[in-house]
Amino acid sequence: MxxxxxxxxxxxxxxxxxxxxxxxxxxxxxxxxxxxxxxxxxxxxxxxxNYTAQNLTKGKSNLIGVVVSNISNTFFAEILEGILETLRFSSYSMVVLESFDNVEKELECIDILHRRGVDGIIISPINHPAIIGNLEHIKNIGCRIIVLDRIHNSLDTFKIGVDNFKTGFEGTTLLLNQGCQKILLITDVTLGATEVRLAGYKKALLAKGIDFDSNYLLQCDQQDSQLIEKIILSRLTFLVEKNLMPDGIFTATNMMSNMIVGILQKPEFTDFRDMHLMGYTNNPYVGSFGMPMSVIRQPTRKMGQLGSAHLLELLKRKHSPYEEYETIILDCEIVR
Incomplete structure (x- = not known):
């Protein structure tokens, strides 16, 4: 034939x-x-x-770069699934790089993708001036950028995420309604959603007439998972020694939520095993280790689908410095 x-x-x-x-x-x-x-x-x-021949003629790569923290994290794996579902019916291929929430590695990822000539980048960026500035620069010279999840930054582009204040407030309120008074919030210091989730936490305490106590706020740097575990262990030990033992723990990132269950299995923390746990996580097995956890589940696949669909639409039209963008807020699910 x-x-x-x-x-x-x-x-x-x-x-x-x-x-x-x-x-x-x-x-x-x-x-x-x-x-x-x-x-x-x-x-x-x-x-x-023949995409290769066509791309050489048009000066395009038909490649879309994706930068995530860690592919093994269920949260980002589901985002990638959503992106692939959309790209499968297009002429574009996907290049995935991991930054492990490290500023230098993330800058390197962005540089690699830019030098490879990708037509667009989908990223959940660390909220660091060097990263946001770099993304703004390559966007202004023609590379399309879409931001997923970590939407609280100054980058002017399409952003798809969730209402972090609302989820922080609702997660804390659920613990308070379960009788908790001393809720330890464990969060990150570099992610774009951290301050907004913390604001929701404080607002929920205020609504119940409870003063914010900095002893129950632990902010860690997710760039070093081993160090995070040591810091959490140190804070829990401190609270026990000072007779300030919390009656609830709220973990505000996927990594922290997955980690806390393992930490509380350690022999020295047997007294913590009956306390109420709440966390952001899309890991379906997080509550299967003998410690029930209420979870805030984010619509990760939909984030990936919408992000890649908006990127494909941007790639169909000519670049303009006067383009208007929007921030799309999706609903989360709280699973008790």
Whole structure:
């Protein structure tokens, strides 16, 4: 059987070769209806598109870069699944890099993707001036940027995340309604959502007439997981020794939520095992280790789907310094 060519598709659909070529590369000049018609015919008849040759001609890579903290983290794995679900039906491929919430590594990831000539980057960035400044720079010279999850930064682009104040408030309120009075909040110092979740926590305490006590706030740097465990162990030991033992623990990041369950299994913390736990996590097994935890589950797949869909739309049109962007807020689920 003869190999199907662009010319053959054009004749079969009564279109010009130029229109068929642009439709196959998702050009903004071609209507969605025509793109679908051309791609349906091409797929049905076994057309193989030479992306490499086309990209060299157009000065595009048809690559989308994705920077996440850690692929093994369920939260980011689900985001990647959502991105792939959308990209599967496009002409773009995905390049994934991990930063492990390290500023230098994240800057290196962004630099690698930029040098590879990716057409756009989807990222959940550390809220650090060097990173936000770097992303703003490459956006201004033509690379499209989409921010997921960590949306509380100055970068002017599409952002998809959740209402971190609301979830911080509701998570704390749930613990208070369960009878907790001394809630230890464990959070990060560099992530974009930290301060907003803390504000929600403080507001919930205030609503119940409870003063904020800094003894029950522990802020760690997620760049070093081994150090985090030592810091948490040290704070729990301090609270026990000072007769300030908390009756609830609220972990404000996925990593912290997964970690606290393991820490409280240690022999020296048997007294903590009956306390109420609340945490942000998408790990379906976090409550399966003998310590029930109420969880705030974020719509990670939807974040990935929406982020990649918005990026594909941006890539269809010409870059303009006057573009308008929006921040999309999704609802979380609290599972008791």
């Amino acid at each position: 003869k190999k199907l060519r662009i010319k053959d598709i054009a004749i079969a659909l009564n279109l010009s070769k130029s229109t068929v070529s642009k439709a196959l590369s998702d050009s903004y000049e071609i209507s969605e209806e025509t793109i679908k018609r051309v791609k349906d015919y091409a797929n049905k008849n076994g057309y193989t598109y």
